[in-house]
Amino acid sequence: QILLTLTFVTTLSASGVEGSHIVGGRDAVPHSRPYMASLQLRGRHGCGGLLVREDYVLTAAHCQQPKIRHFLKIVLGGDSLTASEPTKQTFTTVRSIPHPNYDGHANDIMLLKLSSKANLTAAVQLISLQRVRLQAGRNCITAGWGDIGDNNTLANRLQEVNVTILSQRSCRGRWGAVPITRSMVCGTGADNLQGFCSGDSGGPLVCDGAAAGVVSFSGRRCGDPRTPDVYTRLSSFRDWILNEINNN
Template sequence: MLLLLISAFVLLPWAGAGRITGGWEVKPHSRPYMAYVSITSDLDGCNPETFPCGGFLIHPHAVLSAAHCVAGKRKVTIRVTLGAHNIKKEEPSWQVFHIDHWVIHPNYSDTNYKNDIMLLKLKPKANLTKEVKTISLASQNDYVKPGRTCQVAGWGKTSLNEGLSSVLREVDLKVQREEECVETFKMKYIQQSMVCAGDKDGKKSTFRGDSGGPLVCKGKAHGIVSYGRRNHFFPKVFTRVSYFEPWICKELRKFLLQDLPECSSSD
């Protein structure tokens, strides 16, 4: 809540793409689409490691997150909590799911975070309430323009020296010109399937623990927190949700075994 040849430019989702820095605590349950994703990997059966990611509810049966949260790990278990504000204080609004079915984009690359998207399938489905709601996705022809101010929320770290936030926090980030990320990440940045965003002043950012959370612009999810440079707050790269709309719909139809009216017919 994340690649170049010299260490100062190594891309690590955990090192540069998951901390809400320079943000604020949101009003409890004002972001009802947010999902807290807890991932446990136990390689030897004796020393399980648990770490958080973000996610967001797009359908009563599905949460979107980032593929890098799970890819490359063995013996993974995933728990999703909906309806939470303070993740350390259980509330009646919580809905907890132990995920048995998830799908990572088949062309995901752990070297450049290409196609960094994952669909978590909820069974039984989420009960939509005041504290638990879906968020609309940007469609294929819905392209967020540079200069647009968007929001990212998560339970990630608030500074280099602080631990993970127990409460949901949010920060404003501006969508940047593609050239900002092309200049920084060279050929690693793919304009068609990624969004470049951040705060040029370096005071507001995302970092560890927020990976997989949504970049929300005008009420729609346009991006997924993906990666950045180690110890650099600007720029940040998000998976472009609109580019993957056909894949998301295809996977939802396969899981639900039914057509979805909100999905386009093309895959």
């Protein structure tokens, strides 16, 4: 059973895929991941994202709220969800661009155009979209403000956790009937019950400082290596991303 990792007021569930949040992780050093974005609705964090241009945030397509998408608040430069931090910059979205082939499972990626350009500072920076080789065994990191206890308890401070990349064959074998496509990449924590969970959707998989993936879905129990975490593989969508932000 899979869980799509979302959402704002309620958790999106599709095909049994539920949420995403960091479990078994640690507090990130404040502002050490300056590309992180918090997608919020009515003051509540729902999804993560990453700043790829001063006026564009990349996230997961399943984070889209069709009826209210232009009223989403995007917060950059934050460590705490609740504290007043002078480093924070807040925007609304003027356009959401989900991948045209998103089908509720595959191609789970979306761009959000911000109401204005972010001011790049020590706490707000772009993340590189250079191509990353994701061979099995590679060590990467994911981060987010999602559920930290698999019990709908959002993190107040940004969390991060180490991720080990799995081979496609291993991931497909563990997921069984759930299709794992070539545009996805799978990873697990170093220990049992480590990984992302509800509220981490749309956040980044980062390898050597570059964006390699976007948090997409996981199993019914967060961090369970029997159903490895699945990310949208950014190398499969790099041309689409660059085309959209350069033509919009």
